Amino acid sequence: MVKKILFFASGNGSNFENIVHFFEQDKKVEWLGVLTNNPQAGVIERGQRLGIKVSVFSREEFTNGHLLAEVQLLKPDWIVLAGFLWKIGPDWITHFPNQIINIHPALLPKYGGKGMYGNHVHQAVKENGELETGITIHFVNEEYDRGAFIHQAKVALEASDDVKEIAAKVHALEYEHFPRVIATLLNEREDDYQKN
Ligand code: GAR
Numbered sequence: 001m002v003k004k005i006l007f008f009a010s011g012n013g014s015n016f017e018n019i020v021h022f023f024e025q026d027k028k029v030e031w032l033g034v035l036t037n038n039p040q041a042g043v044i045e046r047g048q049r050l051g052i053k054v055s056v057f058s059r060e061e062f063t064n065g066h067l068l069a070e071v072q073l074l075k076p077d078w079i080v081l082a083g084f085l086w087k088i089g090p091d092w093i094t095h096f097p098n099q100i101i102n103i104h105p106a107l108l109p110k111y112g113g114k115g116m117y118g119n120h121v122h123q124a125v126k127e128n129g130e131l132e133t134g135i136t137i138h139f140v141n142e143e144y145d146r147g148a149f150i151h152q153a154k155v156a157l158e159a160s161d162d163v164k165e166i167a168a169k170v171h172a173l174e175y176e177h178f179p180r181v182i183a184t185l186l187n188e189r190e191d192d193y194q195k196n
Contacts, residue, residue, distance in 0.1 A: 003098040003186050004096060006032040006076040008084035013043025015103065015174055020050050022179035029186070030051075032074050037062065038084055068092060077189070079125070080182065081140065084176040085117050090142050100140040101185070103171045103178050108136040112145030125157070132156050133166060135173045137181050151181045 007016050007095075016034060021113035023029045028102040033053035036043055046063075047054035061067045068091055081088075088100060104112060106121045116124070125133045141147035153176075155169045 001029050002030050003077040004030045004075060005078045005080060005182075006071065006074060007043075007080050007082050007086050009034055009041060009043040009082045010038045010045065010081050010085040011041055011083045013041065013046040013082065015178055016043055016080075016170065016177045017046045017050065019080070019082065019179045019182060020052065022024075022183070023062070030074055035067070035071075037084075043083075063089060065091065068095060071186065078182070078185070082178075083118070085097055087114075087117070087144055088140050088163075093140065093142055099137050101150065101182070102138055102140050102145075103174055104136045104138065104145055105133075105174070106136065107132070107134040107154065108138065108145050112136075114144055116145070119167060120156040122163045122170065125166060126161070126163055129159070130157060131159075133170060135170060135177060137178060150185070151177060153177050 009016050020031065021136070029059065031052045033055060034043055034047045035055050035057055037057060037059070041141050044054050053061060057067050072095060077099065079096055079100040084102070092100065100161055105118065106112065106116070106125065111121045111124055132154050134152055136149060137151045138149045139147040157169070160170050161169070
């Protein structure tokens with residue numbers, strides 16, 4: 001059964017592109033598109049280059065039910081947050097329970113919550129002198145970065161690593177793990193469908 005996947009992204013989109021490349025030969029995946037809140041986001045150029053539909057939406061469309069209604073018509077099997085920075089409202093969770101997954105660039109529950117994204121996370125990790133960091137892939141629930149964990153991976157840090165080096169180590173982990181975790185989820189749900 002073909003699985004329909006929709007992305008949300010706010011920034012560069014390198015995870016989005018990496019995931020799309022990973023599934024290049026996979027006929028069981030259909031990309032519904034990329035939705036972004038940021039008209040300047042790098043993900044827009046990436047989507048266009050990869051031939052995947054990109055749409056920019058406003059805060060109002062995101063919160064007044066307009067975008068949710070449109071997304072419901074698309075019937076996604078999965079919604080993947082690949083560097084999406086706005087909080088997902090409860091109406092989205094109700095309509096897509098355990099179907100929205102997020103990647104966070106730290107070992108949650110540490111370094112999560114409002115304002116903790118991208119380099120803000122790596123800066124805090126650096127300031128606390130952490131000797132390891134990592135990634136957390138999790139289901140999205142009503143609370144920022146508090147949904148059930150699906151997968152975590154760690155990487156060691158050197159005391160001399162600066163924020164840029166920490167970010168590069170975390171990105172490398174993301175590229176390695178995020179597509180594989182998505183592939184596993186697709187297969188697991190496939191088993192569930194077949195059992196039912
Ligand atoms: C990634 O590191 C992702 O973990 C992070 O944003 C970056 C997006 O990079 N997400 C968050 O901080 C969510 N709180 P990308 O646009 O190059 O994929």
